[in-house]
Amino acid sequence: MESIRRTKIVDLFKDPQFGSVVDVKGWVRTIRGNKYVNFIHLNDGSTIHNLQIVADVQKFGDDFFKPVTTGACIHVTGTLVESQGKGQSAEIQADTIEVYGTADPETYPLQKKGHSLEFLREIAYLRPRTNTFGAIFRIRHHMSYAIHKYFNDKGFFYFHTPIVTASDAEGAGSMFQVTTLDFNNVPRAEGGQVDYTEDFFGRQTNLTVSGQLEGELGAMALGAIYTFGPTFRAENSNTPRHLAEFWMIEPEVAFYDIHDNMDLAEDFLKYLIRYALEHCKDDIAFLNEMFDKELIERLNFVIANDFVRLTYTEGVQILEKSGHKFEFPVYWGADLQSEHERYLVEKHFKRPVILTDYPKEIKSFYMKQNEDGKTVRGMDVLFPKIGEIIGGSEREADYDKLVNRTKELNMNTDPIWWYMETRKFGTAPHAGFGLGFERLILFITGMANIRDVIPFPRTPNNAEF
Amino acid sequence: MESIRRTKIVDLFKDPQFGSVVDVKGWVRTIRGNKYVNFIHLNDGSTIHNLQIVADVQKFGDDFFKPVTTGACIHVTGTLVESQGKGQSAEIQADTIEVYGTADPETYPLQKKGHSLEFLREIAYLRPRTNTFGAIFRIRHHMSYAIHKYFNDKGFFYFHTPIVTASDAEGAGSMFQVTTLDFNNVPRAEGGQVDYTEDFFGRQTNLTVSGQLEGELGAMALGAIYTFGPTFRAENSNTPRHLAEFWMIEPEVAFYDIHDNMDLAEDFLKYLIRYALEHCKDDIAFLNEMFDKELIERLNFVIANDFVRLTYTEGVQILEKSGHKFEFPVYWGADLQSEHERYLVEKHFKRPVILTDYPKEIKSFYMKQNEDGKTVRGMDVLFPKIGEIIGGSEREADYDKLVNRTKELNMNTDPIWWYMETRKFGTAPHAGFGLGFERLILFITGMANIRDVIPFPRTPNNAEF
Numbered sequence: 001m002e003s004i005r006r007t008k009i010v011d012l013f014k015d016p017q018f019g020s021v022v023d024v025k026g027w028v029r030t031i032r033g034n035k036y037v038n039f040i041h042l043n044d045g046s047t048i049h050n051l052q053i054v055a056d057v058q059k060f061g062d063d064f065f066k067p068v069t070t071g072a073c074i075h076v077t078g079t080l081v082e083s084q085g086k087g088q089s090a091e092i093q094a095d096t097i098e099v100y101g102t103a104d105p106e107t108y109p110l111q112k113k114g115h116s117l118e119f120l121r122e123i124a125y126l127r128p129r130t131n132t133f134g135a136i137f138r139i140r141h142h143m144s145y146a147i148h149k150y151f152n153d154k155g156f157f158y159f160h161t162p163i164v165t166a167s168d169a170e171g172a173g174s175m176f177q178v179t180t181l182d183f184n185n186v187p188r189a190e191g192g193q194v195d196y197t198e199d200f201f202g203r204q205t206n207l208t209v210s211g212q213l214e215g216e217l218g219a220m221a222l223g224a225i226y227t228f229g230p231t232f233r234a235e236n237s238n239t240p241r242h243l244a245e246f247w248m249i250e251p252e253v254a255f256y257d258i259h260d261n262m263d264l265a266e267d268f269l270k271y272l273i274r275y276a277l278e279h280c281k282d283d284i285a286f287l288n289e290m291f292d293k294e295l296i297e298r299l300n301f302v303i304a305n306d307f308v309r310l311t312y313t314e315g316v317q318i319l320e321k322s323g324h325k326f327e328f329p330v331y332w333g334a335d336l337q338s339e340h341e342r343y344l345v346e347k348h349f350k351r352p353v354i355l356t357d358y359p360k361e362i363k364s365f366y367m368k369q370n371e372d373g374k375t376v377r378g379m380d381v382l383f384p385k386i387g388e389i390i391g392g393s394e395r396e397a398d399y400d401k402l403v404n405r406t407k408e409l410n411m412n413t414d415p416i417w418w419y420m421e422t423r424k425f426g427t428a429p430h431a432g433f434g435l436g437f438e439r440l441i442l443f444i445t446g447m448a449n450i451r452d453v454i455p456f457p458r459t460p461n462n463a464e465f
Numbered sequence: 466m467e468s469i470r471r472t473k474i475v476d477l478f479k480d481p482q483f484g485s486v487v488d489v490k491g492w493v494r495t496i497r498g499n500k501y502v503n504f505i506h507l508n509d510g511s512t513i514h515n516l517q518i519v520a521d522v523q524k525f526g527d528d529f530f531k532p533v534t535t536g537a538c539i540h541v542t543g544t545l546v547e548s549q550g551k552g553q554s555a556e557i558q559a560d561t562i563e564v565y566g567t568a569d570p571e572t573y574p575l576q577k578k579g580h581s582l583e584f585l586r587e588i589a590y591l592r593p594r595t596n597t598f599g600a601i602f603r604i605r606h607h608m609s610y611a612i613h614k615y616f617n618d619k620g621f622f623y624f625h626t627p628i629v630t631a632s633d634a635e636g637a638g639s640m641f642q643v644t645t646l647d648f649n650n651v652p653r654a655e656g657g658q659v660d661y662t663e664d665f666f667g668r669q670t671n672l673t674v675s676g677q678l679e680g681e682l683g684a685m686a687l688g689a690i691y692t693f694g695p696t697f698r699a700e701n702s703n704t705p706r707h708l709a710e711f712w713m714i715e716p717e718v719a720f721y722d723i724h725d726n727m728d729l730a731e732d733f734l735k736y737l738i739r740y741a742l743e744h745c746k747d748d749i750a751f752l753n754e755m756f757d758k759e760l761i762e763r764l765n766f767v768i769a770n771d772f773v774r775l776t777y778t779e780g781v782q783i784l785e786k787s788g789h790k791f792e793f794p795v796y797w798g799a800d801l802q803s804e805h806e807r808y809l810v811e812k813h814f815k816r817p818v819i820l821t822d823y824p825k826e827i828k829s830f831y832m833k834q835n836e837d838g839k840t841v842r843g844m845d846v847l848f849p850k851i852g853e854i855i856g857g858s859e860r861e862a863d864y865d866k867l868v869n870r871t872k873e874l875n876m877n878t879d880p881i882w883w884y885m886e887t888r889k890f891g892t893a894p895h896a897g898f899g900l901g902f903e904r905l906i907l908f909i910t911g912m913a914n915i916r917d918v919i920p921f922p923r924t925p926n927n928a929e930f
Contacts, residue, residue, distance in 0.1 A: 045686050137624065137687060145617045145623065155511060160920055201926060230695065244665065244666075254510075255490045423566070460667075463667075
């Protein structure tokens, strides 16, 4: 036989050369047949579509197919022909079949019957082999790439902020400690407290909750930067919306005010959704069919409409006047709950909403203070089904105002002396925001549980795989 | 004045519209002048080139320029004109100058005189504002983007492997522990040992040293994946080549053997170097001029030549016959040192080298075992000046062989049961490698110390910023 190179199934469907001899490799999804012919549905991960392999039982012999069961990995050569059945356009008439690896039907967990998402979470090491998770993780890839492409095309620089840090961007607590100290032999200082000078970094360190503070340092030098990296919260929240380890995108731009920041956020989100609809058509169609019949409609709706922009104060007035019964009370000063955000988006405006100018008490110390003394230049982008998808702000660029705010909050700024100093040396207006990557993937895929949009979720009592 | 939008300096030089009114914002690098005119060199991070602002002293008044010192941030409008001096083609005749932020010359650490790299490391929060680090971090961005683009264009999927893990890919020890336990109140099990069921994840967890094991799970489902994320080593190594936190790229491909793997590694590295030469021309020219006069020549040399491929055994024979005096002895079975690798690359072959088929004793358990019973299908790519830039292998796909090897090594495979199971269910030949991102950036920038190619280096006793 002539020497041929393997073709990925996605390329084979894209441009089928009927009559040519092809070489494919992948995993058996199903095999069925009769005494004359076997039909093998093969998937190689490059697309959600299976390739049908037609194998002559006489030619290979009955016994040959015993190891060719669901989950087995095989190598097939044969002639590409137009498919007789409905669905895919091309199939292969098999010349040779080589079995790379079997999958014992007695023990292989992924049999052809449907499995619950809960069960698949327990076998997260195998779930990327299912249609659903193949689709989700391909979409996850395309969204990652679109994020890098968007910022690269706009002249933003990807800036790697540290994962291990001695500072706490949010002042929020709930951090994971990173240490090489031995619990069985904790070094103690004279006063009896833990002697962190003996720890690897010579001080107490944690996993970062945000790259923003270091990102600002980048923006004040390179002009426009973004981060895209893992962030961590040690919150004991067992909900479909929380992960202990998740990925975040944080652009930060010198000379941007909050209006530029809102423009960027809206343009960015619409770009990503358009990119997904264009590059993940088949995977999104599958998820729309199987999980969320309104998915494609919702995606198209968001890109077709301007986001509504209003202040927190105006938003609260609308909620107060709505007459709607909320579980949590609404009043000026309250931190809005998901039910409030979704009411504004889904019921009142029926469009994505950007709320701005929040009470300073419910926002972080670094947000630019408004003249009114009560509110800050924060902004949250609220999406249907998701609630807050982006949170950001114009930053307080004035050294004295920033110092005063940290004092009001009794913050110890020693660990972030370098952050404070950027306001001393060539300070400038600047703004930025954070997009939780898994929130975005939830929105794009229509999935309901955040554990289903990251390969190996980290949650309380779960660090398997 | 008409309303105009700010232009980035890089765009202004790219397509100067002489005679137009422009709006620029950035940081003052230098200001000099006489009683008639001041020349301000402005940098906004978008390019290494400064824009000259020409300001009429009479017009603004002498006192006006007092706060316009090195490091100050200003906003300038004016007319773009052809430059009279040498160097840049365009300059601005200033109409208005607004000072956003001053930088007290008494305290601003970055005065215009040259600073040592050691000093700049201590003020890592400001060093991106220097020519050198601006150049390095722009190159770092372009290399990150090129990596994503390369794999995306080839149909690889970006696969996010976990940062917090209960497994140890290398079996190497030297990991950072991640915990929410309190050193002052360590929970104890009945036997007196630490009760990790009380820890956040219900077990002992660490920061990952490699995404490979989880990456293989992705490859065995999606076909071809790559990771690009932070990895960690708690080694107490204070050298110019070690970081405790660094970024790694790890492609993993189903159906690849070691030859495919070498082809991928060589093509990938050449693509990245070509991309850098094309997209980072000015920054590389600057670094070539200031730090490493052979940089551009070396980069061109690598893309112009095929990498030499030979086995470890052949490599050791060459070293043994060389007559060269090495600090560390060379013999079959020895782990090659940087001096050996660089001898092969720089002295013997005068080209990049890929060594394969290493003694199994000096390589990891997961590498495919050769028929000889002595060597494994590992491969290291060796570069001039750097030594090993890539390490990889074809993986052992056979369940029994893999189990036997882990037994020889007395490994506890309980924490990686899911990895072992991939060889039970639809196993397939596959291969992959790891590229240390900072090693790549060292090579592309010509810098000598790895702490100078990452924004905020993490090393023993240092987690500042």
